[in-house]
Amino acid sequence: MIFSEEQLERYSRHFVLREIGVSGQKKLLNAKVLVIGAGALGSAALMYLAAAGVGTIGVADSDCVERSNLQRQIIHRTENIGTPKTASAEQTLKEINPDVSVILHSVQVSADNIEELILPYDFIIDGTDRFETKFLINDACVLLKKPYSHAGAVRFGGQTMTYVPKSGPCLRCLLGSVPPHEQNVSCSEAGVFGAVTGVIGSIQAAEAIKYLLGIGELLVGKVLNFDALSMNIRITKMSKTDSHCRVCGENSDILSLAENREEYELQGCRACNGDNK
């Protein structure tokens, strides 16, 4: 491909990195990454993906921007309150980098639509805030052999890990199944520190880009935990893929999303009806 003069300037800081170079930039421009959830985690991830020149970025979200989001969901602005998050995200991304094609998926992901949604993409980023959805994304990515970044953040802490098919454990290897509802907290009840979500979301973008370029070490088989209060950063190695894992193990019993759909359904209660992460 021929770079325009603007692209030469735009990506010059990538060209001189040995791990990226001109060929790496071409790879990024040809790559497709989907971010599910244009909330706090998604904001940071999306913006850095666009800045880096990932050529096609999918944004999946069914919500509208609310004022309480703006404390951390930095892809959205005050003027966007009330508008769909997908459209708001698209506006910011195009302003950051007009090279990027932004594909909007203004849907709530479910067992019925997620496989078709993720199929065209090279890497998936989980920016959602409910464990039910996180397990849906996990299982879909395992079944469709899509690499993805799992993450979550609440209060002052966040965690992230990366799943690469056949290379390491998945979310179920780590957590087994959706934690009991009583154990889950929503950001509206517990609160969340904006900058933590930026740190974790940025790491997710970094993992996606590293995967696309084939560089560095990914958080495969590792969980990164970050606590912004103590500044403790810990990377914990997981044992190898759990052979008993229900979706990626040897005798996996989750063979289709439809059959397991009950686990993915959001358990309704006032906590779950709170705002996104």
Next chain:
Amino acid sequence: MINEISICEYMKNRTDDSDDILVDIREKMMYEFGSIPGAVNITMDNIRHLYDLPKDKTIYVFCQAGEISGEIVEILSDAGYTAYNLIGGYREYLRNHIGLKEES
């Protein structure tokens, strides 16, 4: 795959009246401190000026060690230029050509 040529071969083959273009892509300060005679300086901050180079001339590119210049040659080649990377860069030039008589 990009075109490459050793510094020695380049220096041996070039003549006073050749209209090939030699480009030093290092920082201005390094260029002014010392460069290969006849080189023009296009820094990474002025990278868009690469496309001001004439398309009908052969472009030889070097940097300090020969790596970043390779990236520049890829950019130029994609854009239709005939461009060569000078292997080893300015370091190799210094090793082989400073203080030595022209090789016969």
